Amino acid sequence: MRFTLATWNINSVRLRANLVTELMRQEGPDIVCLQECKSPVAKIPWEIFENAGYTHAVARGEKGYNGVAILSKLPLEDAGELDFAKLKQARHVAARLENGTVIHNFYVPAGGDVPDRETNVKFAQKLDYVADMKAHFAENRPERSILVGDLNIAPREDDVWSHKQLLKVVSHTPVETEALEAARDAGGWVDVTRKDIPDGQLYSWWSYRSPDWDAADKGRRLDHVWASPDIAGAAGESRILRHVRGWEKPSDHAPVFATFDI
Structure with missing residues (x-):
């Protein structure tokens, strides 16, 4: 089975449903994973996506915050959700898929503005969330699995516009980058985007400010596509659609694509 997958923090699926369908029309990915949908599941505009050919979907949602959805042209079944850091949020x-491939769609907490877990509860929650990811995938080593989403951490020096200037900025502090790499290593995950584009500055987010x-x-590369080691070699054609950040009333994230042949 060959399919192309896109992951995109849409920053309100109801507000930007037209951007999602435009991406579907222009690029035609088989699967679209959305984060920060900011909508109860019942109020996601399913009919619009179904009319675009995405007749299969799973989602978790809550009013005004968080929320994740997987829209697909290909048949799929709900494989559940994970609640890390005991947040009880739709993350x-x-x-x-019918061939047994499992797709995990994550929206990791952003962590607030102050990179100190003692004074900033949001930063503590973020670190706890990533620590729980590590523990889960160390105990449940992924096979035939893909992990995507807004992980809200830019791990490499060339995943940010200035490594030196962002070392004390949430999303690129050493405690975060080390935690994310530890979580990735614990599951044996392969960073597909960087496998395909190993060198140079690479971003998926640019601030509204x-x-x-x-x-x-x-920019910063906050959005990721990972694959379990048994299928990482079947992944390729990674790209970030930077121009989508320039669409009218856009999300502050750009979609990240990868193709799998498994």
Whole structure:
């Protein structure tokens, strides 16, 4: 089975449903994984996506916050959710394709503005969440699995516009990057995007605060595609659709693509 997958923090699926369908129309990915849907499942505009050919879906949602969804042209079944850091929030959903491949879609907590777990409960929750990811996948080593999502951490020096200037900024502090790499290593996950694009600056997020995000180009690679080691060799054609960040009323994230032949 050959399929192309996209992961995208959409920052409100109801507000930006038209952008999702435009991506579907232009690029035609077989599977679209969305984060930060900010909607109860019942209020996601399913009919719009079904009319675009995405007739299979699983999701978890809550009013105004978080939320994850997997939209697919291919048949899939709900494979449950994981609740890390005991947050009881809609931050993960899994789906299983007919060939047995499991897709995990994560939205890791952003962590607030202060990188100190003692004074910032949101940062503590983020670290606890990633620690629970590590523990879970160390105990349940993934096979025939793909993990995608907004992991809210840019792990490599070339995943940010300035490694030195962002060392004390949430999303690139050493405690976060080390925790994410430990979680990835615990499951044996392969960073598919960097497998395919090993060198150079690479971003998937640009702040709304920048008056000219494109010219300033102060980005970070917060959105990821990982694969379990048994299928990582079947992944390729990775790309980040930077131009989508420039669409009208966009998300501050750009979609990340990869193709699998498994």
